[in-house]
Amino acid sequence: MTAHFPTGHRRRSNSLACSDIDILPDLIEDITGEWHATPKNERVDTKTWIEEEPENTPCEEVITKKPISSSLSVEEGIKMKYFIHKDTNYDFQRQRSESKQRSNSSSTGHIFKSCLGGSVLAIHDAYRRCGVWTSVATSLILGYCIAYGIHLTVKSAQTLYMRLHIPELSYSKLAEAAMDVGPFPRLRKYSKLFRYLVEFTTCVNLFGVCCVYQLIIARIMKELFGSIQNLPYEDLDLLRFYVLILLVPTIVLCMMTRLKHLSPFVVVADLIIVTCAIAMVYYTVKSPPSLSDLPPWKTPMGFLQFCGVFAFSIEGVAMALPIENNMKNPEKFTTVMGVGMSGVVSLSLVFGVLGYWRYGEDSLSPVILNFPPTMFPTILKYSIAVLLFISFANIFWTPFNMVWHYLSRRHTTRFRLWERVYRTIFVIIVTCVAIAFPKLESMMGLLGAFCISSLGFIFPAFIDLLVTWENPGLGKLKWRLWKNILLITIGLVLFFAGTYSNGKELINNL
DSSP: OOOOOOTTOOOSOSSSOGGGOSOSOSEEEOTTSOEEEOOOSOOOOOOOOOOOOOTTSOHHHHHHHSOOEEEEEOTTSOEEEEOOOSOOOOOTTTTSOTTOOBOHHHHHHHHHHHHBOGGGGGHHHHHHHHOHHHHHHHHHHHHHHHHHHHHHHHHHHHHHHHHHTOSOOOHHHHHHHHHHSSSOGGGGGGHHHHHHHHHHHHHHHHHHHHHHHHHHHHHHHHHHHHHHHTOOTTOHHHHHHHHHHTHHHHHHHTTOOOOTTTHHHHHHHHHHHHHHHHHHHHHHHHSOOOGGGSOSOOOHHHHHHHHHHHHHHBTTGGGHHHHHHTBSOGGGHHHHHHHHHHHHHHHHHIIIIIHHHHHGGGOOSSGGGGSOSSHHHHHHHHHHHHHHHHHHHHHHHHHHHHHHHHHGGGOSSOHHHHHHHHHHHHHHHHHHHHHHOOOHHHHHHHHIIIIIHIIIIIHHHHHHHHHHTTTTOSOGGGHHHHHHHHHHHHHHHIIIIIHHHHHHHHHHTO
16 A cells, blocks of 8 residues: 655655555554555654655665654664755645634634633732732733743744744644754754653643642632631631542543533633623722732742742643644734733733732632622622633643553553543542642742743743754854843743742642
8 A cells, every 4th residue: 555645745765665665654644634544563653754865766765864853763773853954945834734724813812812721810919929010010021031932932843844844843842853953963862852841841731720720619619618607718628628529520521532512611711701800900990999008029939939920820831833833824923922912911910910909918819709799799700610610621631632642552452441541540630739739829839930931931942042053043142042041041040949939838838
């Protein structure tokens, strides 16, 4: 049987039929998403192909002549790697599926939806710890830096599309490819390790979002029953009990393996969050306290905790490349990202400044717990709880499938059964973490410092250095080098100092 090669890529050679090759996978997915049968051997998890050599070159020589780096390994010990093409006029947009034609406005909505999550409802507590004007200035600076890190990631990906003649890359495969074809030969053997590090950090971040959602839902449930029984707000043991109550319903919800039925609920959840912001403005304007009474600065520890919480509140850093891969006009991504991120940062300022200004030092978290116990705020509270519960499955789907990609290799039969077993195990792990560390604000700060410092600062700057080191170079006075060193330094400070300060508080509340 002859293998069908994706459009835009050439066959290996005319001198040897591909039906004689044993090393092709049993199914190959081309760039349009269609699967084509080939001789059975082993599955390959990449879409990278080898460019054709001259007509008289034997097929075996093509495979060994230009080894390039990737995740392809075959039985005969041949390692296929990414290959830099001399022709950089490759039109990656034309090679993508026609179904991937999302408009700029739709892509802006996806950026907004991906970055805006329920964790923004608790950001006012970080303002309380840091000081109001310091928090405002830091929000603008960190928001710009994270947006710039996303810009570097997508720009590096689009450069590699043209160099490698491939139409799209995920964040982790971008990291692997950048190190594979980078200017430092000694680092190339660590390309897979770099890929695994990006995947691990992404999984920790998104599973952490699931923990935070459970804690927010549990706090709303606790407020419902606590208002009836006059239970104290800071009863962490009772909060752990409500998290435990969520375990079985969450397991049942996460048995869903298709997300198309959940997508509308995620959109509604974002609309409810925007409604909460409008309600926040109303309650603040209705009876505004004195803004001058709020301290502009508090403590260095509070500042570090704020940086972690704010970084975590921008949840969708790892979603930038999937959104770009589905755009009709990917060259417009920077504009789309700027508009979407401006909306997210603006909403975080609304919740942070107004939440701290209106409710002061005694504010509860999430901020909707401070709303008056009238009909509309009560409906708003429990709507948020239900929609965040449904959004849990949507968030859980991405990191679990990254992990399942590797775990599924351990099983040869009953994949669906084993998938559900592992789904149950991971939901239990997430719930146990939420029970062990019920301090919502410190959990958010730790995840932001540990994960977003890497995904939004360190990794994008390092990838940009690998891609631009030789072409176009470091620029006059090596400005690209110094710019990326500054971004990496900010990420490292946030990583170590933020992780320490928030981790210490989490441990103190065990």
